[in-house]
Amino acid sequence: MSGRGVKQASWNRSSGRRARAESAGFSLLEVMFALTFLAVGILAVASMIPAGTRGVTQSRILTSGLMAAQVKLEQLKGTPFVSLAAGTFADTTSVFTRTWTVTDSVPMAGCKKIQVVSSWNDSRGAQSTQLTSYVSK
Numbered sequence: 001m002s003g004r005g006v007k008q009a010s011w012n013r014s015s016g017r018r019a020r021a022e023s024a025g026f027s028l029l030e031v032m033f034a035l036t037f038l039a040v041g042i043l044a045v046a047s048m049i050p051a052g053t054r055g056v057t058q059s060r061i062l063t064s065g066l067m068a069a070q071v072k073l074e075q076l077k078g079t080p081f082v083s084l085a086a087g088t089f090a091d092t093t094s095v096f097t098r099t100w101t102v103t104d105s106v107p108m109a110g111c112k113k114i115q116v117v118s119s120w121n122d123s124r125g126a127q128s129t130q131l132t133s134y135v136s137k
Helices: 028-077
Strands: 010-012 017-019 087-092 097-104 111-122 125-136
Touching: 028 097, 028 111, 028 125
Parallel strands: none
Antiparallel strands: 010 017, 087 097, 097 111, 111 125
């Protein structure tokens, strides 16, 4: 009598020997190696997540600084030429300090150079970005 689910050796008629039943599946050792390699791979990927998050945060702040400078530059470019006073000026938003300089007759008479610098502090220290444009009569 044979029990249910139990594999038994069968008699091989051609050779006269008992043949072992072929095992199906993986051995415990193979499973342990596969799980170890999988764990090492997952840990390697997981260790990169904080670096990616830092990069995204720094890019977001840089983009916001550029946008603060761009908004001011567009505002100054929209000012009538005669109302655009020469000099250096500054204002502060919640995070950014914007400084702009208007210079007369640069690069030639009848032109004004507008330079806007947006500055801020982040985890890497003091940061800034600069935009320059020219307007004419």
